[in-house]
Amino acid sequence: MGETEDLMSPKLPLQTKFDVEFRNLRFTVPSKKSDRPPTVILKSVSGACRGCRLTAIMGASGAGKTTLLNALACKMAGKGSMSGRVLLNGVPYTDRDFRRWGVYVMQAEPLLNTATVKETIMTSALLQLPLYMSKREKHQRVTAIIDQLGLQHCQDTLMGDEGTGAGVRGVSGGERKRVTVGIGLVTQPKVLMLDEPTSGLDSETAVAIMQLMQDLTRQGRTVVTTIHQPNTPITECFDDLLLLSHGTIMYMGEWSESVQYFSGLGYRCPNYTNPTDYFMMLMKNEESSGKLLRAWRHADAAAASKQAPLQVQPFSKAEVALDGHVKSEEPLKAEVPHREPEPGSARALGPDECAGAPLQDGHAKDIETGCADPVSSASSAVDQGAESEQRGSGRWGSKIRPFRLEHAESTTADRRKRGVRQKSQQPPWWYQVWVLAIRNCRMYIRNPELLGAKLVTYICMGAFMGSMYLRQPLDTATAAYNRSAALWVAMFAFMLMPSETACSVWCQERAVITKEVKSGQYRLISFYLARQLVSVPFESAIALLFTVIVYFMIGFQTVAAKYFIFAATLLLVNLISEMVGFIMGVILKEVAVGLIVNSVIIYFSFAFSGFIVQPIPKYWVWLHKMSYFSIAYTILVKNEFTGLSLHSPIDPQCSAELNFIPPPPANSFSIAQNLGLLALIAVGIRVIAFAVLYVCLTPLAGWLRRPLAKLGRALHFCFC
Numbered sequence: 001m002g003e004t005e006d007l008m009s010p011k012l013p014l015q016t017k018f019d020v021e022f023r024n025l026r027f028t029v030p031s032k033k034s035d036r037p038p039t040v041i042l043k044s045v046s047g048a049c050r051g052c053r054l055t056a057i058m059g060a061s062g063a064g065k066t067t068l069l070n071a072l073a074c075k076m077a078g079k080g081s082m083s084g085r086v087l088l089n090g091v092p093y094t095d096r097d098f099r100r101w102g103v104y105v106m107q108a109e110p111l112l113n114t115a116t117v118k119e120t121i122m123t124s125a126l127l128q129l130p131l132y133m134s135k136r137e138k139h140q141r142v143t144a145i146i147d148q149l150g151l152q153h154c155q156d157t158l159m160g161d162e163g164t165g166a167g168v169r170g171v172s173g174g175e176r177k178r179v180t181v182g183i184g185l186v187t188q189p190k191v192l193m194l195d196e197p198t199s200g201l202d203s204e205t206a207v208a209i210m211q212l213m214q215d216l217t218r219q220g221r222t223v224v225t226t227i228h229q230p231n232t233p234i235t236e237c238f239d240d241l242l243l244l245s246h247g248t249i250m251y252m253g254e255w256s257e258s259v260q261y262f263s264g265l266g267y268r269c270p271n272y273t274n275p276t277d278y279f280m281m282l283m284k285n286e287e288s289s290g291k292l293l294r295a296w297r298h299a300d301a302a303a304a305s306k307q308a309p310l311q312v313q314p315f316s317k318a319e320v321a322l323d324g325h326v327k328s329e330e331p332l333k334a335e336v337p338h339r340e341p342e343p344g345s346a347r348a349l350g351p352d353e354c355a356g357a358p359l360q361d362g363h364a365k366d367i368e369t370g371c372a373d374p375v376s377s378a379s380s381a382v383d384q385g386a387e388s389e390q391r392g393s394g395r396w397g398s399k400i401r402p403f404r405l406e407h408a409e410s411t412t413a414d415r416r417k418r419g420v421r422q423k424s425q426q427p428p429w430w431y432q433v434w435v436l437a438i439r440n441c442r443m444y445i446r447n448p449e450l451l452g453a454k455l456v457t458y459i460c461m462g463a464f465m466g467s468m469y470l471r472q473p474l475d476t477a478t479a480a481y482n483r484s485a486a487l488w489v490a491m492f493a494f495m496l497m498p499s500e501t502a503c504s505v506w507c508q509e510r511a512v513i514t515k516e517v518k519s520g521q522y523r524l525i526s527f528y529l530a531r532q533l534v535s536v537p538f539e540s541a542i543a544l545l546f547t548v549i550v551y552f553m554i555g556f557q558t559v560a561a562k563y564f565i566f567a568a569t570l571l572l573v574n575l576i577s578e579m580v581g582f583i584m585g586v587i588l589k590e591v592a593v594g595l596i597v598n599s600v601i602i603y604f605s606f607a608f609s610g611f612i613v614q615p616i617p618k619y620w621v622w623l624h625k626m627s628y629f630s631i632a633y634t635i636l637v638k639n640e641f642t643g644l645s646l647h648s649p650i651d652p653q654c655s656a657e658l659n660f661i662p663p664p665p666a667n668s669f670s671i672a673q674n675l676g677l678l679a680l681i682a683v684g685i686r687v688i689a690f691a692v693l694y695v696c697l698t699p700l701a702g703w704l705r706r707p708l709a710k711l712g713r714a715l716h717f718c719f720c
C-alpha cells in the first residue's frame with residue numbers, strides 16, 4: 001500500500017483542521033442489583049484528539065476504549081447514561097453533525113453477504129457520493145481504495161457470512177475488516193474513528209492499514225483508533241497516545257514523549273521491550289497503576305488550574321486560526337509534511353534506542369541503571385516524586401502536558417464556519433432508491449435457495465391443490481362445498497409463507513440496514529421504497545403463477561374478468577401478509593419469536609375468514625369484520641358463485657340457475673368496493689410498517705420506541 005493521492009482526491013483539499021475534544025465524559029450503566037450504585041465505565045475523562053494526527057487509544061480489555069470512541073462518535077446505545085461534552089473545533093456536535101464529516105468503523109461491521117467486495121464498496125460510494133460526480137470518478141475512487149487496502153485479489157469474491165452461521169463462504173475475516181475500512185473511506189471523511197481496525201489481521205496487513213491511516217492524517221484528516229498489542233512498525237504510525245485504565249486516563253500526549261514521560265515517573269522502558277507492552281504492564285500492576293493515576297491527576301489538575309488553557313504542541317506547520325481554518329491558502333496536504341521522527345522520540349525507537357533515549361528529567365537519570373525490575377525499581381523514584389507533589393511542585397508534573405485545545409467554545413452561531421455543520425452531499429433520495437433497488441435485485445438473484453424454494457413451493461402447492469379439486473363438476477351437492485373450500489385453500493397459500501419469509505429475511509438483514517441507516521449512508525425512506533420496488537413485483541409474479549395453475553386446473557368460471565378478480569384478490573392478500581410478517585420482524589427482534597407471534601396473529605384472522613365457522617360467534621364477529629382474509633374471501637366467493645349455473649344430478653329436470661353464495665359475506669360491499677378496500681389495506685399497512693421501522697431505527701422517534709418495545713415484550717410474553 002502506498003501513498004493515498006488517488007484515494008483522496010486532490011480536488012477536495014481540506015481547508016479546515018478538525019480537532020475533536022471531549023470534556024468530562026462520564027458514562028454509567030445501572031447495576032443489575034437495584035440496591036447497588038451504577039457502574040461507572042468512563043470516569044469524567046477530558047482530552048482531545050488533535051486534527052491532522054493519529055491518536056491511538058490503548059488499554060486493557062474492558063478499560064472503556066470502545067465506550068470512549070462511541071462517545072466521540074455520538075453512538076452511545078443501550079442502557080446507560082452519558083454526561084459531558086464532545087466538541088469539534090470548539091463547537092458541540094451531535095450524531096447528525098458527526099455523520100456529515102466523520103466516519104466510525106466498528107469492530108465487527110455487519111455486511112450483506114450477497115455482494116462482492118467491489119460491489120459493497122461501490123454501492124456505498126453510489127449511495128453517498130454527490131450526484132455531480134460521474135460514475136467513472138466514483139469507480140476510480142473505489143478502485144483506488146481497493147488497491148490501497150490490498151483487496152484486488154478478492155474484489156469479485158462474495159462477502160459471505162463467515163461466523164454468522166448462515167453458511168455462505170466468502171472473504172476472510174481480515175479482508176472483511178479491510179472492506180469495512182474501505183466503506184469508511186469512500187466519502188473521504190474529515191475524522192475517522194476506528195475500533196480495533198487491526199485485530200485479526202496479519203502483521204503486514206495491520207501495518208499497511210495503519211500506514212494508510214497515517215497517510216490520511218498527512219492530508220489533514222483526524223484519525224482516532226483503538227488498538228491492541230501494536231508491534232513496533234504500527235507504533236511508528238502513532239502521533240498521540242491515550243492510555244485508559246478502568247475508565248480513567250493514565251496518559252494522553254504525544255506518542256514520542258510517552259517513553260520519556262514514563263521514564264520521568266521512574267518507569268523506564270527496558271531494553272528489547274515494546275513501549276506499549278510495557279505501559280500496559282504498568283497499568284495492570286496495582287502499585288504502578290495507582291502511582292500513574294496520581295501522577296496524571298496531578299498534572300491534569302495543574303493544567304486545569306491555569307487560567308488560560310494549556311496549549312497543545314504546535315500542529316506541525318499547519319497553523320490554525322481560532323475559527324479552525326488553516327491560515328494558508330494551500331491545500332493542507334502540502335502544509336502537513338511528513339513528520340520524521342524527532343531525535344530521541346520513541347516513535348522510531350528500536351529496543352536498544354528505547355532504553356538509551358535521552359531523558360529530559362534529571363530525576364529519570366537517577367534510575368537509569370535500574371532496568372531489571374522496572375516496576376519495583378521505579379517505586380522509590382515515584383515516591384520521591386509524590387513527596388514533591390505534596391509540596392505542590394511534583395517533578396513529573398512539570399513535564400506532563402495534558403491536552404487542552406485553544407478553541408474558544410462556541411455554540412451554534414459559527415457551526416458552519418468551523419466545519420461542524422457541513423452541507424450534506426448525499427445524492428437525492430430517488431437515486432438512492434435506484435441504487436438500493438439494484439442491490440435488492442442482486443440479493444434475490446444471489447439467494448437462489450430463497451428464490452428457488454419459493455418458486456418451487458408455489459408451483460407444487462398450486463399443482464397439488466389443482467389436483468385435489470381437479471375439474472370440479474357443476475352438480476349442486478358437491479360443487480358448492482368444493483368450490484368454496486377450494487377458494488379458502490387458495491387463500492391459505494398466501495397466509496403464512498409470505499409473512500414468514502418477510503419476517504426472517506428482515507431479521508437477517510436488520511443489522512446491516514440498521515448500521516447503514518444509522519451511519520447516514522442513506523435515508524430510511526430510500527431503503528423502504530427500494531424494498532417495495534423489488535419485493536412487490538417479485539411477490540406479485542409468484543402469486544400470478546400460482547393463480548394460473550390453480551384457477552384453470554380446478555375449473556373455476558372461465559371468464560377473463562373473473563380470473564383477474566381472483567388473481568388480484570390473492571395478490572393483495574399476499575402483499576398484506578408479507579407486511580404483517582415484516583412488522584412482526586421489526587417489533588420482535590428475535591426471528592423465532594417474530595415467527596411465532598406472526599403465525600398466531602395470522603391464524604386468528606384466517607380462522608374467522610368465514611369458511612370454517614358458521615355462524616361466527618358473536619364475540620368474534622369483530623375479528624371476522626376486521627380480518628383481511630374475510631374481505632378477500634367475500635370477494636372470491638361472490639366472484640365465483642355469481643352467475644354460476646349448478647344442476648342437480650338426481651333430477652336433471654330440476655336444473656335451475658342457482659346464484660349460490662354459501663357463507664355469509666363479511667360486508668355488504670360490492671366486489672369492486674371490497675377490492676378497493678383490500679388495496680387500501682395493502683397500502684395502509686405499508687405506511688404503518690414504515691412508521692414502525694422509523695420509530696425503531698431513528699433516534700428522532702426514540703420516545704415512541706419505548707411503548708413499541710413494551711408491545712414487543714408483551715407479545716413475546718403472551719405467545720412464547
Ligand SMILES: Nc1ncnc2c1ncn2[C@@H]1O[C@H](COP(=O)(O)OP(=O)(O)OP(=O)(O)O)[C@@H](O)[C@H]1O
Pocket residue numbers: 029041059060061062063064065066067068077078079080
Ligand atoms: N451499555 C453498556 N451496558 C453495560 N456495560 C457496558 C456498556 N457499555 C460498556 N459496558 C462495559 O464497560 C466496560 C468497557 O467496555 P468497552 O467495550 O468500552 O471496553 P474496551 O476497552 O473497548 O474492551 P475491548 O478491548 O475488550 O473491546 C466493559 O466491562 C463493558 O462490559
